[in-house]
Amino acid sequence: MHRHCWLATAAAVAFVATAGVADAQEATVLIDGSSTVFPISEAMAEEFQKSTGIRTVVGLSGTGGGFKKFCRGETNISGASRPIRTEEMELCKENGVEYIELPVAIDGLSVIVHPKNDWAECMDVADLKMMWEPDAQDKIKNWKQVREEYPDAPLNLFGAGVDSGTYDYFTLAIVGKEHSSRGDFTATEDDNVTIQGVAGDINALGFLGLAYLEENRDKVKPVAIRQADGSCIEPTLETARDATYQPLSRPLFFYVNKAHADAHEHVRKFVEFVMDPKHGTELVAEVGYVPLPEKAFELGQKKFADRKTGTFFGGGSKVGVTIEELLASEG
Amino acid sequence: MASRSLEMIDYTSLIRRNQQIDWAFGIGGVVVLVIALGTLITLLTDLAIDGLSRIDMQFLSSFPSRRAAEAGILSSIVGTTLVMIVTAALAIPLGVAAGLYLEEYAPKNAVTDVIEVNVTNLAGVPSIIYGLLALGLFVYALGLGQTIVVGGMVLALLILPVIIVATREAVRSIPQAVREGSYALGADKWQTMQFYILPAARPGILTGAIVGLARAIGETAPIITIGALTFIAFLPPSPIQTTFPFISFEWLWSPFTVMPIQMFNWVSRPQAAFHINAAATGVVLMAMTLLMNGLAIWIRYRIRRTMK
Numbered sequence: 001m002h003r004h005c006w007l008a009t010a011a012a013v014a015f016v017a018t019a020g021v022a023d024a025q026e027a028t029v030l031i032d033g034s035s036t037v038f039p040i041s042e043a044m045a046e047e048f049q050k051s052t053g054i055r056t057v058v059g060l061s062g063t064g065g066g067f068k069k070f071c072r073g074e075t076n077i078s079g080a081s082r083p084i085r086t087e088e089m090e091l092c093k094e095n096g097v098e099y100i101e102l103p104v105a106i107d108g109l110s111v112i113v114h115p116k117n118d119w120a121e122c123m124d125v126a127d128l129k130m131m132w133e134p135d136a137q138d139k140i141k142n143w144k145q146v147r148e149e150y151p152d153a154p155l156n157l158f159g160a161g162v163d164s165g166t167y168d169y170f171t172l173a174i175v176g177k178e179h180s181s182r183g184d185f186t187a188t189e190d191d192n193v194t195i196q197g198v199a200g201d202i203n204a205l206g207f208l209g210l211a212y213l214e215e216n217r218d219k220v221k222p223v224a225i226r227q228a229d230g231s232c233i234e235p236t237l238e239t240a241r242d243a244t245y246q247p248l249s250r251p252l253f254f255y256v257n258k259a260h261a262d263a264h265e266h267v268r269k270f271v272e273f274v275m276d277p278k279h280g281t282e283l284v285a286e287v288g289y290v291p292l293p294e295k296a297f298e299l300g301q302k303k304f305a306d307r308k309t310g311t312f313f314g315g316g317s318k319v320g321v322t323i324e325e326l327l328a329s330e331g
Numbered sequence: 332m333a334s335r336s337l338e339m340i341d342y343t344s345l346i347r348r349n350q351q352i353d354w355a356f357g358i359g360g361v362v363v364l365v366i367a368l369g370t371l372i373t374l375l376t377d378l379a380i381d382g383l384s385r386i387d388m389q390f391l392s393s394f395p396s397r398r399a400a401e402a403g404i405l406s407s408i409v410g411t412t413l414v415m416i417v418t419a420a421l422a423i424p425l426g427v428a429a430g431l432y433l434e435e436y437a438p439k440n441a442v443t444d445v446i447e448v449n450v451t452n453l454a455g456v457p458s459i460i461y462g463l464l465a466l467g468l469f470v471y472a473l474g475l476g477q478t479i480v481v482g483g484m485v486l487a488l489l490i491l492p493v494i495i496v497a498t499r500e501a502v503r504s505i506p507q508a509v510r511e512g513s514y515a516l517g518a519d520k521w522q523t524m525q526f527y528i529l530p531a532a533r534p535g536i537l538t539g540a541i542v543g544l545a546r547a548i549g550e551t552a553p554i555i556t557i558g559a560l561t562f563i564a565f566l567p568p569s570p571i572q573t574t575f576p577f578i579s580f581e582w583l584w585s586p587f588t589v590m591p592i593q594m595f596n597w598v599s600r601p602q603a604a605f606h607i608n609a610a611a612t613g614v615v616l617m618a619m620t621l622l623m624n625g626l627a628i629w630i631r632y633r634i635r636r637t638m639k
Binding site for chain 2: 028032035038039041042043045046049055056057058059060061069074189190191192209211212214215216283286287288
């Protein structure tokens with residue numbers, strides 16, 4: 001019996017050795033990157049594979065992990081919840097990877113409070129800054145400190161984990177500096193935890209992606225943000241799409257490897273599929289994100305057809321950029 | 332105090348006190364047990380309540396989807412199964428061989444001591460470290476790619492220490508008389524190992540292997556690190572072919588996903604329907620682990636019977 005075991009093992013090893021690595025490499029579109037963008041990538045991949053029969057797979061490495069692979073040329077497309085960073089640009093450059101930056105959807109970061117919270121209806125960016133800036137640590141611990149008319153109640157903060165693109169964008173838009181905030185808040189990589197935290201505490205305030213708010217409107221309610229013209233705008237699909245909800249609307253991106261798009265028809269076809277207004281609107285809305293404005297698809301198609309490489313952002317995020325501006329730029 | 336004579340000790344009260352301590356310890360044990368089992372049962376019931384009703388043929392035979400109601404775990408069940416096969420095929424022979432060598436063959440010197448200490452330490456290394464090692468070594472340096480074989484290899488590394496330690500414990504517990512009897516009959520060392528030590532140690536080894544595999548089946552971090560996928564809507568090539576040589580190992584080089592990754596993805600989605608999918612995946616994962624355990628118990632039972 002033992003001898004058979006050894007023989008089988010030896011045979012297995014021999015087969016494995018002869019099987020070769022390259023055999024299983026059927027034309028496949030390889031997508032990786034942000035977990036925020038994942039539902040969009042998944043929806044696109046699912047429909048694309050159904051309608052064309054071209055294999056499409058999606059990984060979940062996060063924006064940073066995704067860029068590491070993308071800049072090594074391992075993936076065709078990388079989903080990102082923030083623009084590519086300087087060090088990632090350098091990595092891509094080192095490996096000779098050129099990329100085309102395409103927005104695929106909009107996310108409205110939402111500030112949420114408990115449904116019974118009747119004082120924080122509309123807040124200024126300055127109020128939020130006071131709560132979240134690094135100097136607030138161990139100092140701003142009561143709602144009353146933020147504004148006189150707020151009640152004398154403890155301020156309990158919940159937010160996205162510091163490794164997430166959500167955190168980066170929120171801090172940039174509110175505090176004014178990317179990746180900089182107080183440290184004494186409940187940070188989590190799972191926005192559902194923020195929902196639970198805020199839903200269970202009348203004095204809590206948190207921020208998360210719009211899709212999580214939309215699914216939990218019975219448990220938490222959004223805070224409207226006072227705009228430059230004095231109006232109070234709540235985060236909704238419409239206000240994020242037409243860019244009236246500022247400064248917390250942010251674009252989500254696909255970065256496409258230019259050389260792969262040139263060399264492989266299946267990559268080209270996939271990008272064209274994503275930039276089709278029908279797919280771009282229906283599929284994105286279905287998974288709870290805000291579709292791009294109508295005009296953006298045409299601009300995106302053109303940008304891809306012209307193979308305009310590089311990033312609009314120069315290595316950091318920018319607040320209040322409209323999708324049209326982003327796509328029209330030379331990059 | 333020193334003058335206290337033997338007669339002055341009240342034996343009855345001493346006995347009573349000791350009995351009380353005994354009794355208190357027993358109660359304490361029951362309380363701890365109830366807390367531990369209660370937590371486990373609550374967790375399992377909660378998972379089952381959420382997930383059980385979602386498990387049907389559609390769920391088991393569909394690929395992941397953006398629509399929670401149409402999503403399924405076919406690709407992750409197949410991925411988990413294949414990865415576990417590779418893990419078992421690598422970790423069990425290697426672990427048993429290493430354990431046997433360390434216990435029976437290795438000379439007792441400083442080098443062996445260092446190895447022994449480190450094998451035990453390795454069992455406590457966080458799994459993500461193995462993932463990083465595998466990413467650097469298997470995926471990039473050896474160019475094996477983000478494939479099932481690498482997934483199996485990283486999990487095999489992860490559970491190797493568990494199997495080595497279990498093998499050593501099992502081999503150590505075999506009475507010296509068995510070895511002496513074998514040598515007395517003229518068997519050489521390997522024959523002794525093959526016909527007496529290994530068969531006698533099999534139940535213990537099997538337990539170690541199952542503990543290891545049960546740990547491996549639930550791992551997410553190292554598998555994500557090596558670049559396993561999350562959405563994949565096709566299966567690896569079948570191992571059985573219609574043409575010569577009828578058997579193929581191409582599946583080893585396929586991209587894959589596993590059930591814990593699918594759960595991880597669904598749990599963090601905004602829609603509640605995905606959370607139910609995640610719970611259902613958890614139930615299936617647990618059923619697979621139990622099945623594995625059951626299989627091991629059955630094998631152990633058969634071995635014990637044949638050995639008598």
